[in-house]
Amino acid sequence: MVLSEFVGNEEVIYEISETMKNRLLPHAILIEGVKGSGKRSLARILAQYAVCSAEGDRPCGVCPACIKAEKGIHPDIVTADGSKAGELNIEAVRSIRSAAYIKPNEGENRVFLMHFCEKMLPAAQNAFLKVLEEPPQNVLFVLTAVSATSLLQTIRSRTRIYSLYPPSVNEAETVLKKMFPDKDASLLSEAAQNSGGNIGAAIELLNTGGEEEKKTAEAIFRAIPLSTEYALLTETFKITKDRGFAITVLERLYELSAECLKASCGAKNVSPIALELSKTLSKKRLQALFFQVQKARDVLKYNVNLNFYSTWLCSVLRRY
Numbered sequence: 077m078v079l080s081e082f083v084g085n086e087e088v089i090y091e092i093s094e095t096m097k098n099r100l101l102p103h104a105i106l107i108e109g110v111k112g113s114g115k116r117s118l119a120r121i122l123a124q125y126a127v128c129s130a131e132g133d134r135p136c137g138v139c140p141a142c143i144k145a146e147k148g149i150h151p152d153i154v155t156a157d158g159s160k161a162g163e164l165n166i167e168a169v170r171s172i173r174s175a176a177y178i179k180p181n182e183g184e185n186r187v188f189l190m191h192f193c194e195k196m197l198p199a200a201q202n203a204f205l206k207v208l209e210e211p212p213q214n215v216l217f218v219l220t221a222v223s224a225t226s227l228l229q230t231i232r233s234r235t236r237i238y239s240l241y242p243p244s245v246n247e248a249e250t251v252l253k254k255m256f257p258d259k260d261a262s263l264l265s266e267a268a269q270n271s272g273g274n275i276g277a278a279i280e281l282l283n284t285g286g287e288e289e290k291k292t293a294e295a296i297f298r299a300i301p302l303s304t305e306y307a308l309l310t311e312t313f314k315i316t317k318d319r320g321f322a323i324t325v326l327e328r329l330y331e332l333s334a335e336c337l338k339a340s341c342g343a344k345n346v347s348p349i350a351l352e353l354s355k356t357l358s359k360k361r362l363q364a365l366f367f368q369v370q371k372a373r374d375v376l377k378y379n380v381n382l383n384f385y386s387t388w389l390c391s392v393l394r395r396y
């Protein structure tokens with residue numbers, strides 16, 4: 077994948093492409109953004125850029141180095157994932173530090189892709205800071221995290237930070253069509269819609285069929301009229317397992333509340349579940365609920381803490 081194929085985030089991508097053209101990429105980059113915003117894809121492109129051997133625009137995407145990078149087998153690209161045990165603890169960071177001083181095997185540069193950097197404990201971050209303070213020549217560090225603020229200020233100030241936002245529903249649809257040329261177009265468009273444009277969540281939906289998300293949204297809805305707040309909190313807490321999951325559940329909840337509202341206004345073409353659920357709340361409450369769910373769905377597009385969000389969601393849904 078080359079930079080021009082990256083969908084969405086035009087401003088950031090333009091800035092990076094200009095930096096690449098002028099060969100002015102810094103030695104440490106931190107990419108922040110929620111799951112599905114394209115952090116890993118961008119990190120891969122940056123790694124490819126650093127090892128590409130083309131004379132003209134880099135990464136070219138076709139030279140042997142680019143192809144190896146694409147396949148994940150380039151010897152000068154090292155990946156560490158903080159979500160996997162031991163890959164970004166203090167010992168691992170120390171070995172990254174020593175490895176950074178080794179000359180590249182094949183190309184001009186060595187690249188260290190470090191994902192889930194929010195999982196790095198302060199001691200590991202401090203160990204990493206040492207190499208950032210005196211960076212060796214010909215090394216590129218690409219860090220990714222949901223939020224840059226999860227890293228120490230001393231690290232942030234020594235990296236260039238790029239913030240990514242999930243693409244729009246239309247942009248996501250374009251990406252999905254490229255990724256899954258054999259899949260039915262209407263299925264892809266539905267997945268893009270139901271994931272609110274979040275590509276990671278859309279892929280998961282395509283893989284799982286979205287049954288669990290649908291069930292969770294229905295369970296949340298059923299718990300709203302119940303007299304105990306605990307029942308609703310138990311259901312809203314389920315969305316904390318994963319951001320992509322939370323986004324899709326909220327999309328489903330939004331659709332469901334819209335359909336219930338339609339049912340309460342006498343519409344005939346609604347699903348049996350919406351018809352059933354619409355009877356559990358008054359029309360006035362359904363109306364208020366619809367707007368509240370819409371707002372809650374939009375809040376999720378920002379980088380909110382899921383634990384706080386699920387509690388907040390419970391409290392706003394209780395009000396209606």
Ligand SMILES: [Zn+2]
Nearest residue numbers: 128136139142
């Ligand atoms: Zn190349």
